[in-house]
Amino acid sequence: MSLVGARVLRKEDPNLITGNGQYVDDLQPAGCTSMVFVRSTEAHAKIRSIDTAEALVLPGVLAVWTSANIAQLANCPGGLPGLDQPLLAKDVVRFVGEGVAVVVATDRYIAADAAELIVVDYEPLPAVASLSAAMAPGAVVLHEALGGNTVHFQDFENPLDDVFAAAPRTASLHIVNNRCAPTPIEPNVCLADWGRSGLTLWAAFQAPHHLRNTIAQYFGIPQDSTRVVAPDVGGGFGAKINFVPEFFLTALLSKEIGRPVKYTQTRSECLVAMLHGRAQEHDASVAFDNDGRILALKLSVTQDQGAYPNGTGMGLPVLTTAMAAGCYRIPAVAISWRNVVTNTTPVAAYRGAGRPEASYTIERLIDLIADETGVDPVEVRRRNFIPVDAFPYATHSPLAMYDSGNFAGALDELLKHVKYDELKKEQEKRRQDPAAKLLGIGFASWLEIAGFGPPGSLEAFGHLASxxxxxxxxxxxxxxxxxxxxxxxxxxxxxxxxxxxxxxxxxxxxxxxxxxxxxxxxxxxxxxxxxxxxxxxxxxxxxxxxxxxxxxxxxxxxxxxxxxxxxxxxxxxxxxxxxxxxxxxxxxxxxxxxxxxxxxxxxxxxxxxxxxxxQVPNFSFPSGAYCCVVEIDRETGGVNIVNMYLVDDCGTVINPLLVEGQVHGGVAQGIAQALFEHMLYDPSGVPRTSTLMDYLVPAASDLPGYVTGRTNTPNPSNTLGAKGVGESGSVGAPPAVVNAVVDALSHLGVKHIDMPVTPIKVWNILEGAK
Amino acid sequence: MIPAQFDYVEATSVADAIRLLAEHGDEAKLLAGGHSLIPLMKLRLVTPATLIDVTHIKELSYIKEDGNNIVIGALTRHRDIEQSELVKKHLPLVAHVAGEVGDPQVRNRGTLGGSLVHGDPAADLPAAALATGATMVIAGQNGERRVSAQEFFIDFLETDVQPGEILTAIEFPKHTDAGWAYEKFVRRAMDYAIVGVALQLGAKPGVALVNMSNKPHLAQSASQAISKGAAIADVLAVINDNTNPPEDLNATVEYREHLARVLTQRAFATASK
Missing domain, CATH: 3.30.365.10 (Aldehyde oxidase/xanthine dehydrogenase, molybdopterin binding domain)
Known part of the structure; x- marks a missing residue:
């Protein structure tokens, strides 16, 4: 009997669910000390002075460092030369949460007490906390070396003006893809022990060898005596592939004081110091005919990089624009992107990293085409799908050579579960009854690029190989x-x-x-x-x-x-x-x-x-078809997901139980982005959602049950036939949810609502329509 | 997320707690379930020099019938109130609201007295105490005194419990066989209400609003209107009298006032079922 394909219970669970997992914070080697940060409370300011005198004399304090103590050290790896983040802010802070000083003490409480005694004298500078503020004429410049706040601009090769001018119909949307905080259960944690036999760094990290290679190179030490250990790790969602100052600071402090040094991020710190995700704005246009057939797509992505751009963050709009056309055969595609710095937490990979943004926009556009032409959204999808016999399919992007898929097949499978015609009738009935909740049905036929990857794909992000x-x-x-x-x-x-x-x-x-x-x-x-x-x-x-x-x-x-x-x-x-x-x-x-x-x-x-x-010769291309059904309370504006139907094509399934778990989790994060989560800043760059009371991570009680189904087009790039499924839900869910909400409100002339769809946003729309 | 240093002492009785409060003065705080105090301490928004742990005072954890009242000890856990047959029979609103606080972990740990003395306008139980016309029993060096729920809540996170005093019990008049409802509008099930409405009908009706003022708010005009048998529309017309709703990421003043009306109307519909 084959085990591949069987619902096998996880070997990991007996330990994890009985509290016998071992995370970095569980480790307490002899002589272990604790490091605590002093973090900037200013979004943009000059540092006039840092007074550490009182902290230094507190009993139990072993070291207090500011940038002055590490002047000889290079900036944090992973950034762009000249724009990279110092391990501790030098002269200027550029976002709330940036490390300004660290304290090491015999225990965490003393370290926190000492950190409170450090007085940082800031001279506030004007801050730019949004893309529009950063790009406004005369905006304050974050990095002198740049001259402005645009890090990189890739213009359209051909803006397709002639195609759009000649098209029977066109439509456009400005779409904000809301900034999210990855918020794994376990925040960033590390423990460094640099003794005579070398450096050992325990870290909650997704790529320990990448960290070993980097930290050895950073300190100029040989890799044979540099050991990185990622024991049990409590989630990462992409945020734990970034190099952060704590890795290098704990290592050097351990060497300096001759004892192990541990850093455990608090939840409050995690929300502002762990790198954020998404944070894009799109200007998207489509040209199409009266039957809803797409003639051309034009997408311009503006990526908020936060205060210090990094390699991963710079790659996000590349992935977004590569996947801009989604599951559809579009004769002409024009893409452009711009990376911009702002006085906010730096942005990098977050579950899906660039692909959820792509699928969200193309799927919103498909529904917009349906709305403009009167063709049913399901039919618009069918009319534009890449047919099953067209693979391998070359897209506008050399990155995205789609190798397999059956988009119509997944939609067919989905519609076996969704009683679409009944739902549409019910929707119409409810619209006539002022006491009834509004009903909305939203579809998303999505596709992503995964399975990183073919030679060169991860090297581009600084990895040794792929x-x-x-x-x-x-x-x-x-x-x-x-x-x-x-x-x-x-x-x-x-x-x-x-x-x-x-x-x-x-x-x-x-x-x-x-x-x-x-x-x-x-x-x-x-x-x-x-x-x-x-x-x-x-x-x-x-x-x-x-x-x-x-x-x-x-x-x-x-x-x-x-x-x-x-x-x-x-x-x-x-x-x-x-x-x-x-x-x-x-x-x-x-x-x-x-x-x-x-x-x-x-x-x-x-x-x-x-x-x-x-090695693998190509990326993989998981895909699927999702449907979300929502109810909207006309009096409160509250949105409730009634049903969520999920058909995934991840190729061969190794373990259906785990695939379902990945889909459930990814969809939960997708729903979270669509309805709940938004990392918000006020105009001065102060985070407005800096605790889990304000940054609304949904719990199980806030999520619907899921109906899951599956189709299978095997991955031709490996013999398993598996495509990967970790990011799928977060790619497919946001457009399904928002399409459902817009559908519920479409009779009021609503074309688009930006995420997260909050009750007050919906209520304002309903009030405005009265 | 890392609290400042504090001393810790355990009180063994109400008298002991009062003695310890006198001994440690203004810098001391009573610790009950800790679900309001500990998070504030972890954020270092509150830095008491001493915590006087009262959770081991057995005499303050009880639910009993006393003539026309149900008396609940201040240290009674939400979960015990939620499940009490006595409370469910005579104070179904209070039992229900106790079951709406946070999540099961919070309800197994948090106490009625702790929730009330915290005086959070966004909390559930203060509204239930106001709507049902509860009386607070406060003990101090000069003995016991009684204060109505309405007078008990003074300002944001401020109640009538004075330095050296401890809330020991809450006396609820029975509302047996009367209509009631609690309507709570939240973005997540476990959140504080964006707006909530606690409605008690019957001989001594009352309606209280959650998160509509700087303190737990008794809607007096509306309560009086209900007493006089006013039509629901007339109650709704005055439900926002004297409120002072906050503005935050979830709601504007206008939206909160709208929600208060909607939820009150729904409360009447639920209560009549």
Whole structure:
């Protein structure tokens, strides 16, 4: 029986749900000290002086550092040269939350007390806290080196003026993709211990090898004595692939004071110091005919980079514009983007990173076309889909060579669940009844780019390479250990990889364990991001397992005095096909694999051990069709999701339970962006949503039940056929929800509402229509 | 998120708590469920020198019938009130509202007295106390005194509990077999209300509003109108009298006033069911 495709319970859960997980903050080595930040309360100011005298003399304080103490250190890695963030602000602060000083003390409470005693004298400067303010003529400039606040501008190659001028119809939207705070359960945490034998850094991080390579290079120390460990990690959503000052500060402070130094971010800090996501504005136009067929698309993306642009943040509009056309065959596509700095928290990857923004805009435009032409939104989608026989399909972007998909098939599957005609009748009936809640039905046919990736794709973001490492090693008793470089942070990788390996090796699932997250245990790796852990890392596990199995068959054949080609396996027993009575168990093969006298000629001991650096030729393209049904309370403006139908095509499913979990979680974050979450700043750059009382992360009680379905077009870029599913929900849900809300209000002439759709926004629309 | 240093003492009885309050003076704070105080301390918005933990005073955790009243000890947990047959029978509004506070963890930890002395205009239970016409029993060095709920709430996070005093019990007049409703408008189920309305009908009616003023707010004109048997429209016309609603990310003054009317109307509809 194949384990790939089975609803296997997670190996990770018994520990995690009984409180026996081990996160960085659980570690308390002897002599451990605690670091606390003093963070800027100003969005933009000169630092006149920092008085640390009182803090320094507080009993228990071991060190107090400002930028003056680390003047020789380079700025935080990951930024753009000349625009990168200092580890501690030098002379100027550029966002609320930027680190100004750090205190190390024997415990966290003393460190926090000392931090309160530090007096920073600021000379406030004018701040620009929004894209429009940053781009206004005469706006204050954040980085002198830039001369303005635009970091990079990529203009249209051809603005398609002629196509738009000649088109029967055109329509445009200005769309704000709201800034979100990733808010994993576990904030940023790290613990550095730099002793005589080298530096060990425990960090809540998605790519420990990337951090090892970077921190060794930063300090000019060899990698053989630099160890990074990401133990259990409590979520990341992309925010934990960014280099942040605490990694480098705890390391250097540990070296300085000769003790381990731990930093645990508070929730309040996490909301302003952990890098944000989304924060784009789009100017989008479509040209189409009277039947709703799209003739051209023009998208201009303005990306808020926050105060210090970084490589990942700069990549966001590239991904957005690459995926601008979504599931549709659009004859002409023009893209343009601009990166702008503002006095806000820097922006980087957040679940989907650039692709949710793309799918949101194209799916809003599809509904706008339906509204303008009177063609049903489902039909507009059908008329424009890339047909199933058109793959591989070259888009306007060299990044996005769609390899597979069946968009109409997913929509067909979705409509089996959605009683669309009944819902439309019900909608009409309710519109006639002033006491009834309004009903809205919203669709999203979405597509994303995942499975990072083909050679060069992650190098562009500063990674060593784009492969993923997998080692499969058989122990003398016939159990197996898999070592992966794709260090997980909640994905269930330990379970899915064991499933893949169990099928390939013929070893029982319960006798396969998966090790990850420690660069001393797994020497090389890349990490978990961009829905790549199964599509790249899992493929590596399959490849390495297959190689080990072939060698095992050779040993078994030798022991059975048969030919390896004739050997099969069942219940962990090797035998010659057709003669199961005479067999050799895996445990014996494993044991003898280490004994030269038992091996076939030419085979070396220890041969049941294979390391693979798995490459893939292309990205993967998960897709799907979602439908959201909302009710709107006419009196309060409250929006309630009644139903959410989700059809995903992530190719081969390794474990349906985990795929559903990923879809549920991604959709929850998509609904969160659509209805609840918005990281807001006032015009002076002060965050208005700096606690979880104001930054509204929804809980289970605020989310609907989901109806899930599936289609399967296998990924042609790997032998598993898996495409990745980690980001899917956050790509597909926002347009489905907002399309439903706009649909509910369309009889009032509503064409668009920016996220999050709050009750007061809806109420104002309803009042305005009276 | 990391509180400043404080001393901690445990009170074993009401008398002991009063003695400790006298001993530690203005810098001391009573700790009950801690669901309002501890978050403020973690943000260092409140930095008491001493916490006097009263949670072990068994004599303050009870629900009892006393003639025409139901008396609830100040340290009674929300969860116990929510589940009490006595409260459900005679004060269904209070039992229901206790079940609307936060989430199950909060309700298993938070106390009625703690919620009331915090005096948060956005909290649920103060509105229930106002609508039902509760009386607060406050103990101090000079013995006990009684204050009506309406006089108890003075300003934002300020009540009539004076330095050295402790709220010991809440006396609720019985509202057996009377109509009631609690309507709460939130963006997330566990949030403080954007606006809430607690409505008690019957012989001694009252209506109180959540998050519509700088303190827990008894809608006096509306309550009087209900007493006089006014039509619902007439109650709605005066429901926002003397309110002072805050403006925040979720609501403008106009929207809050609108919600107060909508929710009051719904409360009447629910109460008549």
């Amino acid at each position: 492969w993923e490492s997998a080692q499969v090693r058989i122990q003398p008793d016939g159990s197996a250990i898999i070592f992966t470089g794709a260090s997980p942070h909640g994905q269930g990788t330990v379970t899915t990889y064991a499933q893949i390996a169990a099928d390939e090796l013929g070893i029982d699932f319960d006798r396969i364990s998966v090790k990850h997250g420690d660069t001393a245990v797994v020497p090389q790796g890349i990490g978990t991001m961009g829905s790549r852990a199964v599509a790249v890392g899992g493929e590596g596990v399959k490849t390495a397992s297959g190689r080990v199995y072939e060698n095992a068959k050779r040993i078994a054949a030798h022991l059975l005095e048969a030919s390896a080609e004739d050997i099969v396996i069942e219940d962990e027993k090797f035998f010659v096909k057709g003669t199961p009575a005479r067999s050799v168990p895996w445990s014996e093969v494993a044991w003898k694999s280490f004994q030269p006298l038992e091996l076939p000629g030419g085979m070396e001991p220890g041969g049941l051990d294979s390391t693979v650096f798995q």
